[in-house]
Amino acid sequence: MTRNALIIAGLVVVYLASYRVTQIDFVKLISEAPKAQTIVRAFLTPDLFVRDFETTTIRVPFPIPCGSAPEADIVSSGPRLVPSVKCAAEKDKFTLEGFSLAPNADIVVRWHFPDDRVLTAARTQTDDKGHFSVAVDAKPIAKSINGVPSQLEVDTNTAVGGWKASQSLKDVMQEIFVTIFMALLSTSAATIIAAPLSFLAASNITKRGVFGAAVYYVTRSFFNLIRSYDPLVMATVFGFWLGFGTFPGVLALTVVTIASLGKLFSEAVENIDTGPIEALTATGSNRLQTVIYSVIPQIVPDFVSYIIYHWDINVRISTIIGFVGGGGIGFYLSQRINGFEYNKAGTAIWAIVIVVWAMDFLSAEVRKRLT
Amino acid sequence: MLRVEHLSKTYPNGTRALTDVSFEVADGEFLVVIGLSGSGKSTLLRCINRLIDPTEGKIFWDNIDITAATPADLRHIRRNIGMVFQQFNLVKRSSVMTNVLSGRLGYANPWLSLLGIWPDEDKKRAIKALERVGIADKAYNRADALSGGQQQRVGIARALMQEPKLILADEPVASLDPVLSHSILQYLEQLNKEGITVICSLHFLDLVHRYATRVIALKDGIKVFEGSAREIDRAKFKEIYGEEAQEVRATAL
Structure with a gap:
C-alpha cells in the first residue's frame, strides 16, 4: 500500500514539474488565437497561378448640365462605369458604380475635363467581384465645353492571357522532386549497405562461435550507435563538412537510414523459419546456397516493404533536414518563412502534404500486395 | 551400413539428450x-547427418567416419542422406x-544455382520425383498453397533429388x-523396397508394427530396446512410454 502511495506521489511530483518547465499557458492559447489567423490564412491560400495584367483606363462621358453634350451609350458587360443618372445639373449628387474591375483594388475616380486636365473625384475600393459604388458631386468645373462633356475615369488592371503557374509553384515543383530524389537516393544507398550488414547483425545467421558472436555484437553496436544520432544532427555535421546543400542532406539521410534499415532487416532475418535452412543444409548445399534458397525468399517481401516505407519516411525527414540547410523543399520552405512570404510557404506546404499523402498511399498499396 | 558407436550429446545448456547410444543399421x-517427445530421437537423427555435432562417440557410414568429416567431406556425405521433417521444412513462398530442385543443391554448379539456373536434366528429375509422389500437377504452385500431406510429399520429392542411399525421417x-x-x-516403404535404407522416428504402435523391419527405443537419451517390431507388445510399449501412456491408434486404412 505505502509503496503504491509513494509511486503515485512520485508521479504527481514529476508531472507537476513537467507542467511548470514546459510553461503551459492555456489562456494564452485561446486569447492569442487571432494572431495565428494571418499565417494560417496565408498557408491556406497558396501562391499557385498568376495572370499577366495590363492597366487600362475606363471612361464614361457625363454631360453637365443635361443636354450640353451627347449622353453615354449604355454598356452592360465588361469592365465599365455606370452613373446612377445619365447627366446632372451643376452641384447635383449622384452615385457612380463600377463593374468587372480588378477585385480588392484601390480605385481613384477622376474627372477628365475636355481640356485634358484631370481632377480626383473620389477614392474607394472594389469588392471581391470587382464592383464599387461611390458618391460623386457634379462639380461646376466639370461642365461641358462647346458640346464636349467631361468624362469620369478609373484605372484598372485587366488580365491578359490565361492563367499560368506562378514562379513559386514552379520552384516548389522543382524542389519537391529534388526532395523525392534525395529520399530515393539515400534509401537506395542505405539498402545496398544495410542489406549485407543486416545478415551480420542477425543472431541466427552470424552468432556462431567466438568470431561470429564478435561480428554480431560489433554490427549491432554500430547500428545502435548511428541510430542514436538524430537526422538533424547528422545533417548539421555533414553541412559543416561539405557546405550546405542537397549532397550533405542525402549523406545524412543515408547514414540514418542504414542504421534504421539495418536493424529492421536483421530482425526480419532473425524471424525467418529456420526449418528450410536445416533442410537445405541436410541436402549438402553450401552456406551461400542455403542462404539464397532458404533465407532470401523468406525475407524479400519484408525487405521491400521496409525499403518503400523508408523512402516514404525519408521524404518527410528530408523536408525537415532542409530547414538546417539540407536542400530540397524544406530549404525552400524555411527561406520563404524567414522572408515572411507566407503564401509562397503555403505553396510548399501543400506540395509536401500532397507528396507525403501520395507516398503513404503508394507504400501502403505496395506493401498490401507483398504477402 | 551405418554404425553408431557410444554416441552422446550434451547441449551447451547442460541438457543430456543422448547417452552412450550404439547400434547398427x-x-x-x-x-x-520410438520414444517419448524429448527422449532424444530427433537429436539422434540429426547427429547422423551432423546437423547436430555429437559430444562423444562415432558414426561410421560404409567405414567413413562421419563425425570426423571435414566441412567439404561432410557436404559430400550429406548429399547421399535425404531427410524428411515433421514440419516439412519447405520454403513456403517458393x-x-x-x-524440389533445392534438394539437388549439393550436386549443382554452385554459381549457376545461386542465379537460379538449373540444367534441364535436373528439372526433368524434379518432375519425375514429383510424379513419384503423385503431385506433378502442383509443380508451379506456391508450397504453402498445398495441404499438409501434399507438402510432406514435396519433402520426400526433395529428398529423392539427392538420389539418397539413406533417408532420415x-x-x-x-x-x-x-488418415494421411x-x-x-x-x-x-516403397523407396525402402527399392534399396534405400530408412531410419524413421514414429509414435504410433500400429505404424511401427506395419512398417518397421527393426526397432530401437530411446528413453531419456538411453537406448532401452533394440529388436524386431514384433517383440514390441503392449507391455513393452508401456515400459518405453511410461505407465500413464495410452496408446492412440492411427486409423487403419
Whole structure:
C-alpha cells in the first residue's frame, strides 16, 4: 500500500514539474488565437497561378448640365462605369458604380475635363467581384465645353492571357522532386549497405562461435550507435563538412537510414523459419546456397516493404533536414518563412502534404500486395 | 551400413539428450526409432547427418567416419542422406518446383544455382520425383498453397533429388491427420523396397508394427530396446512410454 502511495506521489511530483518547465499557458492559447489567423490564412491560400495584367483606363462621358453634350451609350458587360443618372445639373449628387474591375483594388475616380486636365473625384475600393459604388458631386468645373462633356475615369488592371503557374509553384515543383530524389537516393544507398550488414547483425545467421558472436555484437553496436544520432544532427555535421546543400542532406539521410534499415532487416532475418535452412543444409548445399534458397525468399517481401516505407519516411525527414540547410523543399520552405512570404510557404506546404499523402498511399498499396 | 558407436550429446545448456547410444543399421533396413517427445530421437537423427555435432562417440557410414568429416567431406556425405521433417521444412513462398530442385543443391554448379539456373536434366528429375509422389500437377504452385500431406510429399520429392542411399525421417507423419500417415509412410516403404535404407522416428504402435523391419527405443537419451517390431507388445510399449501412456491408434486404412 505505502509503496503504491509513494509511486503515485512520485508521479504527481514529476508531472507537476513537467507542467511548470514546459510553461503551459492555456489562456494564452485561446486569447492569442487571432494572431495565428494571418499565417494560417496565408498557408491556406497558396501562391499557385498568376495572370499577366495590363492597366487600362475606363471612361464614361457625363454631360453637365443635361443636354450640353451627347449622353453615354449604355454598356452592360465588361469592365465599365455606370452613373446612377445619365447627366446632372451643376452641384447635383449622384452615385457612380463600377463593374468587372480588378477585385480588392484601390480605385481613384477622376474627372477628365475636355481640356485634358484631370481632377480626383473620389477614392474607394472594389469588392471581391470587382464592383464599387461611390458618391460623386457634379462639380461646376466639370461642365461641358462647346458640346464636349467631361468624362469620369478609373484605372484598372485587366488580365491578359490565361492563367499560368506562378514562379513559386514552379520552384516548389522543382524542389519537391529534388526532395523525392534525395529520399530515393539515400534509401537506395542505405539498402545496398544495410542489406549485407543486416545478415551480420542477425543472431541466427552470424552468432556462431567466438568470431561470429564478435561480428554480431560489433554490427549491432554500430547500428545502435548511428541510430542514436538524430537526422538533424547528422545533417548539421555533414553541412559543416561539405557546405550546405542537397549532397550533405542525402549523406545524412543515408547514414540514418542504414542504421534504421539495418536493424529492421536483421530482425526480419532473425524471424525467418529456420526449418528450410536445416533442410537445405541436410541436402549438402553450401552456406551461400542455403542462404539464397532458404533465407532470401523468406525475407524479400519484408525487405521491400521496409525499403518503400523508408523512402516514404525519408521524404518527410528530408523536408525537415532542409530547414538546417539540407536542400530540397524544406530549404525552400524555411527561406520563404524567414522572408515572411507566407503564401509562397503555403505553396510548399501543400506540395509536401500532397507528396507525403501520395507516398503513404503508394507504400501502403505496395506493401498490401507483398504477402 | 551405418554404425553408431557410444554416441552422446550434451547441449551447451547442460541438457543430456543422448547417452552412450550404439547400434547398427544394415543396408536396406527400415529402422524405426520410438520414444517419448524429448527422449532424444530427433537429436539422434540429426547427429547422423551432423546437423547436430555429437559430444562423444562415432558414426561410421560404409567405414567413413562421419563425425570426423571435414566441412567439404561432410557436404559430400550429406548429399547421399535425404531427410524428411515433421514440419516439412519447405520454403513456403517458393514454388514446389524450386523446393524440389533445392534438394539437388549439393550436386549443382554452385554459381549457376545461386542465379537460379538449373540444367534441364535436373528439372526433368524434379518432375519425375514429383510424379513419384503423385503431385506433378502442383509443380508451379506456391508450397504453402498445398495441404499438409501434399507438402510432406514435396519433402520426400526433395529428398529423392539427392538420389539418397539413406533417408532420415524425423516424425514424418506427426503433423498430419492420422488418415494421411499411411499414404506418406507407403512412399517411404516403397523407396525402402527399392534399396534405400530408412531410419524413421514414429509414435504410433500400429505404424511401427506395419512398417518397421527393426526397432530401437530411446528413453531419456538411453537406448532401452533394440529388436524386431514384433517383440514390441503392449507391455513393452508401456515400459518405453511410461505407465500413464495410452496408446492412440492411427486409423487403419
